[in-house]
Amino acid sequence: RDGRSDWSSDVCSSDLAFLASLTAAGVGIACKPSTTDLQPVDQGPPVSADEPWQGVSAPSGDVAHIAVGDPTLASVIVVGRVDANATVTVHWSQWDGTWASPDSEELVADDGGYIRTTLTGLTAGLPIAVQLTTADASSTIVQARMPPAADARTRVTLLAGSCSSQQHVDFPSLTRAVERGAPDLYIGLGDTIYADRAETSDDFRRMWMQNLQSPSYRAMFANTLTAFTWDDHEVDNNFDPTNTPRVNLGRDRMREVLPITIDPDHPDRLWRKMSMGETVDLFIMDMRSERRPEELEFISQAQLEWLVQGITESTATWKLVCAPVPVSRLPGLLEAELARNDTWKGDAYNEQRLAFIAAIDGIPGVLFLTGDHHMPVVSTLTPSGAGSRTWEVFTGPLGSFRSPAYVIVPESPQVLWRAQQWTTTKLEFSANGVVEVTFIGEDDETWFQAIFTDTGEMLDLFTTYDPMQDA
Numbered sequence: 001r002d003g004r005s006d007w008s009s010d011v012c013s014s015d016l017a018f019l020a021s022l023t024a025a026g027v028g029i030a031c032k033p034s035t036t037d038l039q040p041v042d043q044g045p046p047v048s049a050d051e052p053w054q055g056v057s058a059p060s061g062d063v064a065h066i067a068v069g070d071p072t073l074a075s076v077i078v079v080g081r082v083d084a085n086a087t088v089t090v091h092w093s094q095w096d097g098t099w100a101s102p103d104s105e106e107l108v109a110d111d112g113g114y115i116r117t118t119l120t121g122l123t124a125g126l127p128i129a130v131q132l133t134t135a136d137a138s139s140t141i142v143q144a145r146m147p148p149a150a151d152a153r154t155r156v157t158l159l160a161g162s163c164s165s166q167q168h169v170d171f172p173s174l175t176r177a178v179e180r181g182a183p184d185l186y187i188g189l190g191d192t193i194y195a196d197r198a199e200t201s202d203d204f205r206r207m208w209m210q211n212l213q214s215p216s217y218r219a220m221f222a223n224t225l226t227a228f229t230w231d232d233h234e235v236d237n238n239f240d241p242t243n244t245p246r247v248n249l250g251r252d253r254m255r256e257v258l259p260i261t262i263d264p265d266h267p268d269r270l271w272r273k274m275s276m277g278e279t280v281d282l283f284i285m286d287m288r289s290e291r292r293p294e295e296l297e298f299i300s301q302a303q304l305e306w307l308v309q310g311i312t313e314s315t316a317t318w319k320l321v322c323a324p325v326p327v328s329r330l331p332g333l334l335e336a337e338l339a340r341n342d343t344w345k346g347d348a349y350n351e352q353r354l355a356f357i358a359a360i361d362g363i364p365g366v367l368f369l370t371g372d373h374h375m376p377v378v379s380t381l382t383p384s385g386a387g388s389r390t391w392e393v394f395t396g397p398l399g400s401f402r403s404p405a406y407v408i409v410p411e412s413p414q415v416l417w418r419a420q421q422w423t424t425t426k427l428e429f430s431a432n433g434v435v436e437v438t439f440i441g442e443d444d445e446t447w448f449q450a451i452f453t454d455t456g457e458m459l460d461l462f463t464t465y466d467p468m469q470d471a
Contacts (some may be wrong), residue, residue, distance in 0.1 A: 045154070045155065046125065046145060046148065046154055046155065046184070047095070047125055047126055047127065047145070048127060048145070049095040049099070049127040049143070051099075052129075052141070052143055053093050053095075053099050053129035053141060053143060055091065055131045055138070055141045056091050056102060056131060056133065058131070058133040058137075058138030059133070059134075059135070059136050059137055059138060060137075060138070061134075061136045061137030061138065062137055062138070062139075063080060063081070063082050063132050063133075063134065063138060063139035063140075064080075064081040064082065064113070064209065064213065065079075065081040065139075065209065065212055065213065065221075065257060066078070066079070066080040066130070066131075066132050066139040066142055066221065067079050067080070067142075067212075067221045067226055067257070067259050068128075068130050068142045068144060068221075068225055068226070068259055069185075069225045069226035069227055069228070069258070069259035069260070070225075070226075070227060070259050070260060070261045070272075070274070071147050071185075071225050071274065072147075072274075073124040073146070073147060073149065073150060073275075074121060074122050074123070074124065074146075075118055075119060075120045075121075075122060076118070076119050076122065076128070076130075076146070076225060076259070077116070077117075077118050077119075077259035077260070077261065078090055078092075078115075078116070078117050078118070078119060078130055078132075078259060079114065079115065079116045079255075079256065079257060079258065079259045080114070080115050080132045080139060081109075081112075081113045081114055081115075081209070081256075081257065082109050082113050082115065082132065082134050082137065083109065083113055083134065083136070083137075084109060084110070084111050084112060084113045085108065085109055085110070085111065085113075086108070086109045086113065086134045086135070086136075087106060087107075087108055087109075087134065087135065088106070088107045088108070088109055088115050088132055088133070088134055089104050089105070089106050089107075089132070089133045089134075090104060090105045090106075090107065090115075090117055090119070090130065090131075090132055091103070091104045091130070091132075091133065092104075092119055092128060092129065092130045092131070093128070093129050094122060094123060094126050094127065094128045094146075095126055095127040095128070095129075096123070096126055099129070103119075105117060105119075112201070112205060112256065114256045114257070115132070116255075116256075116259075123146065124146050124147060124148060124149040124150070124152075125145070125146055125147070125148050125149050125152060125277075126145070126146055127143065127144065127145045127146075128143075128144055128145070128146055129141055129142065129143045129144075130142045140218065140221070140222045141222070142221065142222055142223075143182075143222070143223065144182070144223065144224050144225045145184060145225075146225075147184070147185075147225075147275065147276050147277065148276055148277030148278075148279065149277060150275065150277065150278070151277070151278055152277035152278060152279070153277060153278045153279055153317070153431030153432075154277060154279060154431060155279070155428065155429065155430055155431075156184050156185075156276045156277070156279045156280050156428075156429045157181070157183045157184050157426070157427070157428045157429075158183055158184060158185050158186070158187060158280075158320075158426070158427045158428075158429070159174075159177050159178070159183040159185075159186045159187070159220070159224070159424055159425065159426055159427075160186070160187040160188075160189055160322075160369055160395050160424070160425040160426075161173075161174055161186075161187075161188065161189065161371075161395055161398040161424050161425065162188070162190050162191055162192075162231065162324070162371025162372065162395045162397065162398065163190075163191040163231075163371060163372070163374055163395075163396075163397035163398055163399065163400035164191065164192055164193070164211055164217075164397075164398040164399045164400065165191075165194050165397075165399050165400035165401070166193065166194060166207060166210055166211060167194075167399070167400075168398075168399030168400065168422070169210065169211065169214045169399065170214045170215050170216045170399075171214065171216040171217070171399045171422070171424075172216065172422075172442035172443075173422050173423050173424040173440055173442045174216040174217070174220055174398055174424045175215065175216040175219055176424070176440050176441070176442065176443070176444040177424040177426055177440045178216075178219050178220050178223055178224075180426070180440065180444075182224050183223075183224050183426070184224065184225070184276060185224060185225050185226065185227055185274075185276070185282075186220050186224050186225070186226045186227070187226075187227050187228075187282070187284075187322055187369065188226065188227070188228035188229065188258070189229065189231070189322060189323075189324050189369065189370065189371035189372075189395055190229055190230050190231025190232075190233075190234070190288075190324035190325075190371050190372065191230075191231045191232070191233045191234070191324075191371065191372065191400065192211060192228065192230075192234060192254075192258075193207045193208055193210075193211050193233060193234060194233040194400070195207050195233060195234060195235065195236070195250065195253075196233060196236050196237045201249065201252075201253060204249065204250065204253035205253060205256070205257075208253060208254070208256075208257045209257075212257055216398075226258070226259060227274055227282065227284055227322070228254075228258045229270055229271075229284050229285065229286060229322065229324055230250070230251075230254060230270065230286070230288060230289075230324065231287075231288060231324040231325065231371060231372050232288055234250050234251075234254050235247055235249075235250030235251075235288075236250070238342050239288065241288065241289045241290065241291050241292075247289055251268070251270075251289075268289070269286070270284070270286040270289070271283075271284060271285050271286045271303050271306065271307075272284050273310055275316065276316075276429075277316075277431070278316050278317065278431060279316060279317055279318060279429050279430070279431040280316055280318040280319075280320055280429050281310070281314045281316040281318070281319050282320045282322055283307055283310055283311065283319065283320070283321050283322065284322045285299065285303070285307065285321065285322060285323045285324065286299070286303065286324075287299060287323055287324050287325045287344070288324070288325075290303060291349075293348045293349075296348055296349060296351060296352060297349070297352060298344045298346075298348075298352055298353065299352075304352070304356065307321070307356075308359050311360050311363060311366060312359075312360070312363065316365070317365050317429070317430075317431050317432070317433055317454060318365045318366075318367060318429050318435065318454065319363070319366045319367070320367050320368075320369055320427075321366065321367070321368045321369065322369050322370075323368060323369070323370045324370065324372055325343055325344060325370060325371070325372045326343065326344075326345075326368075326371075326372060326373055326377075326392060326394055327344055327345075327353065327357070327368055327370065327381055327392055328345075328368075328379050328380065328381045328382065328387075328392045329345045329382070330377070330379060330409050330414075330415060331383070331409065331410060331412055331414065331415065332405075332408040332409040332410055333408065333409055343372075354386075357381055357382065357386050357387040357390075358386045358387075361386040361387060361389075361390070362389075364433070364454040364455050365433070365454035366390050367390070367391055367392075367393070367427075367435065367452075368381065368390065368391065368392035368393065369392075369393050369395065369425070369427070370392060370393070370394050370395065371394070371395050372394075373394050373405075374396070374397045374400055374401060374402060374403035375394065375396055375397070375402065375403040375405065375406040375409075375418060375419065375420055376394055376395065376396030376417075376418065376419050376421060376423045376425070376439045376447065376448065377392075377393075377394035377396075377406070377409070377415065377417065377418040377419075378391065378392070378393055378394070378415075378416040378417045378418075378437065378448065378450065379391070379392055379394075379414050379415045379416060379418075380392065380414050380416075380456075382414070383412070383413060383414040384413075388414070389455065389456035390456065391452060391456065393425060393427070393437055395423070395424075395425045396419070396421060396422065396423035396425070396439060397422055397423075398422060398423075398424065399422060402420045402421060402422060402468070403420065404420060406418045406419060406420050407420070407469070416450070416458075416461075417448050417450075417463055419439075419447055419448070419466040419468070420466060420468040420469075421439070421441055421442075421447055421466060421468065422441065422442050423439040423440060423441055423447060424439075424440045425437070425438070425439055425440075426438040426439075426440060433453050433454040433455075434451060434452070434453055434454075434459070435451070435452050435454075436449065436450070436451050437449070437450050437451075437452065445464055446462065446464065447463065447464050447466070448462070448463050448464070449461075449462045449463075450462070
């Protein structure tokens with residue numbers, strides 16, 4: 001499949017009527033050149049520690065949970081769960097040729113046993129290690145690497161997953177992916193738990209701990225930083241965003257166990273940006289809590305303006321849009337999706353979706369990473385016109401049911417590949433305009449691997465036949 005090799009890097013959409021609604025925000029668009037031939041090769045591999053941090057002397061008991069994430073150039077958020085009201089010491093160290101003497105901070109867990117803090121004064125690009133201790137227990141030592149410096153052009157490796165139903169614990173594809181090498185960041189694209197029947201805070205907490213204490217999630221949390229958003233099941237199936245008490249309950253419980261930034265000026269927001277040097281800017285979306293069908297808005301105007309402006313102004317080689325719900329309309333699934341009207345493709349929202357696609361069309365290095373649909377897919381946003389040069393990678397489920405609907409999605413000029421497998425997605429970005437996309441299976445299969453340039457050209461493709469086609 002090399003029919004896209006003649007795609008040009010200097011095409012800009014002429015359909016920019018959408019921008020009229022953004023003039024108040026000062027959003028503009030410009031044709032930007034491809035970085036594939038203009039940027040230097042990577043500056044070298046990221047810095048790695050020669051030896052693991054040994055941590056501090058601590059009791060042999062096991063702290064229930066620790067996660068580190070939402071990094072900036074100089075800080076990370078740490079969350080954990082211990083015994084209720086226990087005194088907790090957070091220890092951390094950073095590698096710069098040797099592990100520095102550890103710093104520490106003492107906290108008291110809340111009535112649910114949760115702690116949250118932000119570690120500051122860290123150095124971009126260097127490995128860090130974090131450990132929690134109490135009088136009776138110690139956590140796993142998290143060993144990860146801070147994001148590259150703002151001007152660094154180096155390789156960046158990401159893992160991503162979604163849809164980890166409690167009915168399929170553990171999630172072996174995630175373990176297999178981590179075993180291939182610790183990434184720079186893990187992206188959780190939603191439906192990390194299925195809390196549809198939860199009624200109380202304790203119900204939600206039990207579900208979060210059931211999943212996050214699984215061997216696969218524990219292995220991932222111990223080896224990388226994280227960035228999470230939600231889809232619907234963190235609250236309720238296709239939840240009503242106007243059901244404020246339940247939405248707030250689901251959001252609050254999620255933030256207890258996941259290191260998600262809380263903006264003091266906008267405490268309800270989940271959408272945010274992270275940067276991995278000049279290689280990748282990540283735009284993490286919230287596609288659930290801001291829906292307003294009566295106003296034909298799938299996401300709020302504020303989030304839309306932020307997203308378009310961020311993509312158009314980004315100087316990074318790659319602009320990765322992390323969206324919990326797919327953006328492309330897939331042939332074969334269209335009628336079912338329109339009937340549900342639960343996606344950006346639905347009739348109530350499609351005008352907003354098409355205007356967004358037109359607004360970013362022609363900008364090199366834009367890639368979509370999405371979840372929700374319970375099947376791994378690689379497609380373009382549209383079959384022709386605006387969006388037909390922009391790839392979207394559906395992560396596939398970590399453990400929820402494997403959608404049989406993939407059989408009605410034909411391969412086409414829009415759909416490069418689809419399958420019915422539990423998978424974890426690996427993305428390896430180069431600052432000189434190349435990304436390798438891999439789907440990893442539960443038995444360490446490589447179901448799919450392809451290399452794309454930042455102009456949408458596919459350079460290489462490998463796939464494994466999906467035996468579920470014969471089931």
